[in-house]
Amino acid sequence: MHEMGIMSGVLEACTATAEREGATRINEIRVRIGELSEVMEDALRFAFEALSVGTLAEGGRLEIEHVAATSRCVDCRVEFSHGRFDVACPQCGNVLCEAVSGRELEIDSIDIDLPGDEAGTAS
Amino acid sequence: MKIDVSAPILARNERFAAENRALFAEADVFVLDMLASPGAGKTSTILATIDALRDRYRIAVIEGDIASSVDAERIKAHGVPAVQINTGGACHLESDMIRRAVDTLDLAELDLLIIENVGNLVCPTDFDLGEHAKVMILSVPEGHDKPCKYPNIFARAEAVILNKYDTLSVFDFDEAEFREVVRRLNATAPVFPLSATLGSGVDAWAAWLAERIEGERAGSADASHTDTGTEAANGS
Numbered sequence: 001m002h003e004m005g006i007m008s009g010v011l012e013a014c015t016a017t018a019e020r021e022g023a024t025r026i027n028e029i030r031v032r033i034g035e036l037s038e039v040m041e042d043a044l045r046f047a048f049e050a051l052s053v054g055t056l057a058e059g060g061r062l063e064i065e066h067v068a069a070t071s072r073c074v075d076c077r078v079e080f081s082h083g084r085f086d087v088a089c090p091q092c093g094n095v096l097c098e099a100v101s102g103r104e105l106e107i108d109s110i111d112i113d114l115p116g117d118e119a120g121t122a123s
Numbered sequence: 124m125k126i127d128v129s130a131p132i133l134a135r136n137e138r139f140a141a142e143n144r145a146l147f148a149e150a151d152v153f154v155l156d157m158l159a160s161p162g163a164g165k166t167s168t169i170l171a172t173i174d175a176l177r178d179r180y181r182i183a184v185i186e187g188d189i190a191s192s193v194d195a196e197r198i199k200a201h202g203v204p205a206v207q208i209n210t211g212g213a214c215h216l217e218s219d220m221i222r223r224a225v226d227t228l229d230l231a232e233l234d235l236l237i238i239e240n241v242g243n244l245v246c247p248t249d250f251d252l253g254e255h256a257k258v259m260i261l262s263v264p265e266g267h268d269k270p271c272k273y274p275n276i277f278a279r280a281e282a283v284i285l286n287k288y289d290t291l292s293v294f295d296f297d298e299a300e301f302r303e304v305v306r307r308l309n310a311t312a313p314v315f316p317l318s319a320t321l322g323s324g325v326d327a328w329a330a331w332l333a334e335r336i337e338g339e340r341a342g343s344a345d346a347s348h349t350d351t352g353t354e355a356a357n358g359s
Contacts, residue, residue, distance in 0.1 A: 002214060002246045009132050017128055031132065038245050038275050084274045085307045095310030105132040105249065111125050 003039060006105065007047035011055055014110050018056050023112035026057040030111075034067045034104035036084065041066075056112075069102025136250055139218035143225065143253025148343060150230035153336040154238065156252055158276055159260035161242030164286040166194045167319035168260055169237050173203055174322070175329035180234035180336070185224045187216040187241045194239060204228060215246035218253055235336060244273040255339055262287040263294050267301035270308055277308045282331060288316040288324060 010031060018026050029048075033039050041064055048062045072079045073089035074096045080089065088095045131137050147154050159165045166186075173182055183204040186194040195207035206224040208216060221238065228236070238254060240247040248257070259280035261269055264287060270277045277283060283305055291298065302314055313331060317324030 002249070005213070006132055009135065013128065013130055013132075013134065017126060021124075021126060036275060036278070038249050084278060088310065103249075107128040107130050107132055109125055109127050109129075114124060117124075 003043035003047045004051070006039060007044060007051050010048075010107055011051055011057060013107055015056050018110060018112050021112060022114060023056060024115055024117070025113040026055075026060045026110050027113060028061040028063055028111040029057060030063040030065065030108040032065045032067050032104045032106040032108050034069065034102040036069050036099075036102040037105055039105065065108065067101050067104045070100045071097035071102075072100050073097050133250070136218050139222050140251040140253040143218055143221055146222075146225060146230065147236070147253060147255070150233070151340065151343065152230050152233045152236050153339055154236045154252075154254040154256075155332070156238045156240055156247070156254040156257045157260060158240050158244070158247050158257055158280065159242060159262075159286075160244055160265060163242070163260045163262040163265065164319050165239050165242065165260055166197055168284060168286055168317075169198065169239055170201055171317070171319040171322060171325045172237065172329060172332065173198075173201060175325050176235065176333060177203070179333065181232055182235045182237065183228050183233050185221065185236065185238045187220070187239055189213070189241060210241055214241055214243050215250050216240050216252060217250055221252045244269070244276050248275045248279050256281040256335060258282045258284065260284040260286050261301075263290045263296045266294075267297045267304075270301065270304040274308050277305055277312070280309065280312055281335070282328075283309075283312050283314045284328060285314055285316040286319055289318040289321055 010029060014026060014029050044064065045062060052058045052060065068081050069083065070079055070081045071087055073092060073094050075094050076089060076092050078089055078091045079100060087097055089097060157165055157169065169184060176182065184198045185206050185208060186198065187208045187210060188194060189210050189212055192207040195205040198205035206227055208220050208224050210216065216238065238252060257280050259276050261283065263285065305312065305314055315324060315328040315331065317328055319325065
């Protein structure tokens with residue numbers, strides 16, 4: 001639902017980084033999205049297509065890495081992966097567990113061209 | 124050339140949320156973010172909560188809506204300070220909006236700040252406002268299957284209020300099924316059936332909230348308050 005806002009945040013941060021590096025173009029943006037977040041991949045891709053026009057990232061790729069949900073039992077410290085339902089320690093059954101991953105909304109990296117790079121030849 | 128960015132996408136929101144959290148801690152104000160669909164009875168539940176706790180705590184409300192100040196007027200008519208945020212179309216509140224609203228309140232004169240988020244079961248869950256707890260309100264007419272359809276909001280709430288409980292007999296609402304799915308999504312969240320407009324069931328909810336507030340105060344009094352904004356448990 002808020003993929004437009006999320007993507008504008010991504011583009012803002014990535015173009016700022018790219019400009020600081022003196023980039024002429026952003027070939028690829030890699031983001032990490034937790035499986036427990038409310039972000040839809042299709043909507044995110046649509047937002048990227050729409051919002052990247054006129055920016056350094058226009059025509060670039062959006063790579064989305066989905067991060068599985070994992071938690072750690074607060075008692076026996078076992079770390080385990082899980083879905084949305086029935087989160088409990090597989091060892092002792094405890095339902096008090098710390099979230100470790102699965103809620104990520106992160107920019108991982110960008111791939112840029114610098115002046116002098118051949119167009120489209122990402123390192 | 125690959126450049127490592129390693130930044131949260133919502134970095135701006137997280138920065139303001141951290142600042143809000145520091146402001147609230149400094150003023151010793153407990154902040155509750157209430158989430159629900161449009162029409163679930165958020166404002167009515169807040170009014171009932173005010174009635175139950177106003178003798179004990181100094182309360183103010185931040186109202187989030189796309190447009191209008193209808194809700195803030197209702198709260199003010201109840202004799203409680205209220206600030207209206209109009210998001211102008213945005214489907215959720217963000218932490219900088221909370222910051223601007225908080226700047227118009229005197230935190231030193233408050234114990235409890237209740238945020239009524241924009242009516243939406245999806246977007247507000249991903250946005251940290253700097254609150255101490257998110258609580259979710261579902262109303263009986265919405266149906267018992269909502270936790271299956273909107274799991275994240277139930278998983279992220281510290282407590283779930285089942286409002287309009289007095290209408291249970293009129294609607295095809297399977298309470299046992301509802302409780303079971305909520306438990307599977309969030310084993311530690313209590314469910315409080317209540318009727319905000321009739322006042323029934325409000326006491327148990329208000330007692331839980333008061334206990335939560337006192338627990339937070341005891342924690343910060345220990346000077347061991349190291350809230351990093353990460354969820355302590357899946358149940359929170």
